[in-house]
Amino acid sequence: MARVSLKNVSKSYGQTAILHDISLDIEHGELVVLVGPSGCGKSTLLRVLCGLEDISGGELRIGDDVVNDLPPAQRGIAMVFQSYALYPHMNVYRNMAFGLKIHGASKAEIEKRVVDAAKVLHIDHLLDRLPRELSGGQRQRVAIGRAIVREPRLFLFDEPLSNLDAALRAKTRIELSRLHRDLGATMVYVTHDQIEAMTLGDKIVVLHEGRVQQAGTPLTLYQQPANRFVATFIGSPTINLMPARVLELGTQGARVQLGNGCTVLATVDAGALQVGESVEVGLRPEHCEVLAAGTAPGAMDAAFDAEITLVEHLGESNLLYLQTDDGQELIVRGDGNAAVRLGDSVIVRAAPEALYLFRADGVACPRLRPGNMRSAHAR
Ligand code: ADP
Numbered sequence: 001m002a003r004v005s006l007k008n009v010s011k012s013y014g015q016t017a018i019l020h021d022i023s024l025d026i027e028h029g030e031l032v033v034l035v036g037p038s039g040c041g042k043s044t045l046l047r048v049l050c051g052l053e054d055i056s057g058g059e060l061r062i063g064d065d066v067v068n069d070l071p072p073a074q075r076g077i078a079m080v081f082q083s084y085a086l087y088p089h090m091n092v093y094r095n096m097a098f099g100l101k102i103h104g105a106s107k108a109e110i111e112k113r114v115v116d117a118a119k120v121l122h123i124d125h126l127l128d129r130l131p132r133e134l135s136g137g138q139r140q141r142v143a144i145g146r147a148i149v150r151e152p153r154l155f156l157f158d159e160p161l162s163n164l165d166a167a168l169r170a171k172t173r174i175e176l177s178r179l180h181r182d183l184g185a186t187m188v189y190v191t192h193d194q195i196e197a198m199t200l201g202d203k204i205v206v207l208h209e210g211r212v213q214q215a216g217t218p219l220t221l222y223q224q225p226a227n228r229f230v231a232t233f234i235g236s237p238t239i240n241l242m243p244a245r246v247l248e249l250g251t252q253g254a255r256v257q258l259g260n261g262c263t264v265l266a267t268v269d270a271g272a273l274q275v276g277e278s279v280e281v282g283l284r285p286e287h288c289e290v291l292a293a294g295t296a297p298g299a300m301d302a303a304f305d306a307e308i309t310l311v312e313h314l315g316e317s318n319l320l321y322l323q324t325d326d327g328q329e330l331i332v333r334g335d336g337n338a339a340v341r342l343g344d345s346v347i348v349r350a351a352p353e354a355l356y357l358f359r360a361d362g363v364a365c366p367r368l369r370p371g372n373m374r375s376a377h378a379r
Pocket of ligand 1: 036038039040041042043044
């Protein structure tokens with residue numbers, strides 16, 4: 001397995017720049033997830049890594065080698081696609097053995113590698129079956145098995161679970177995590193699904209319009225997003241954003257005024273801010289709560305009046321859709337047991353530590369205490 005490093009990699013098609021100045025280190029044995037909305041350049045980046053596309057600028061290294069001009073077959077990379085592309089007339093064994101056979105491996109070597117990989121993937125009882133006799137999940141495992149037997153330096157996965165139903169996706173995701181751990185393999189995994197990214201990745205790289213927005217652990221991206229794009233992309237339902245104006249700055253953070261006239265303190269590093277500056281306050285649906293009208297919030301809390309316009313019951317919790325006096329829409333994740341009704345007037349409450357603050361250019365102010373919001377809630 002190998003370390004991969006990209007330095008200022010760019011890719012253009014004619015005059016159109018698709019990837020801009022991508023710099024990224026993927027450590028030996030790491031599972032890195034590339035995530036971003038459709039069209040942000042994820043697949044292009046994978047194709048650049050495996051050599052199906054030339055790069056227009058920068059340097060790409062796998063292990064100690066600069067591989068800018070190395071053809072795909074010599075890069076030691078195995079790619080798993082969402083379409084499994086299994087040979088329909090070959091059984092599972094022959095599908096997995098095929099690549100080794102054309103590379104001239106001995107029969108004994110092929111058998112050992114195929115059987116070992118099949119065991120790891122729990123498909124050793126399916127070796128005689130044809131692809132059409134397998135479920136979608138099993139076919140996906142055969143496709144992964146075909147990659148494993150080649151013992152590549154790097155695995156690339158391009159949305160490999162998109163053809164599976166929700167339950168199977170979740171199950172296969174867990175299996176992939178285990179597989180990664182068992183193989184100790186370096187893997188790059190592409191998805192547009194932030195939940196898949198959060199649950200799978202050691203490191204997540206968020207791409208937008210061909211640029212890396214942030215690379216970090218799932219928790220870092222969630223708690224300390226670099227900018228508004230990352231904050232809105234990671235987390236479900238999406239973070240609430242409210243326009244505001246900076247009133248006062250201090251070591252505690254920034255006091256800002258929301259559109260409805262309420263002032264709230266956000267516990268952020270306010271060093272870069274100016275009084276009077278337009279900002280946006282971010283508040284995650286799971287970091288605030290709804291109190292009955294008339295309840296007194298904590299002295300330091302952000303609190304404002306709102307009306308419930310929709311309730312979605314999810315069982316373990318519910319999603320409350322609200323509107324504040326100034327027409328601002330908010331989503332709050334509520335306790336599934338609480339009695340809330342459409343049209344109720346309530347107070348939305350959040351601790352100062354729960355708030356995020358974004359400048360007009362979208363850059364986030366670092367949060368000073370981005371820890372456990374639930375404990376900040378307890379009172
Ligand atoms: P993603 O995988 O994130 O959905 P892609 O990497 O497939 O995005 O595409 C990124 C952008 O590059 C898109 O705007 C797409 O239209 C463009 N693109 C992809 N391939 C080509 C190509 N061969 N020629 C021109 N533009 C392309």
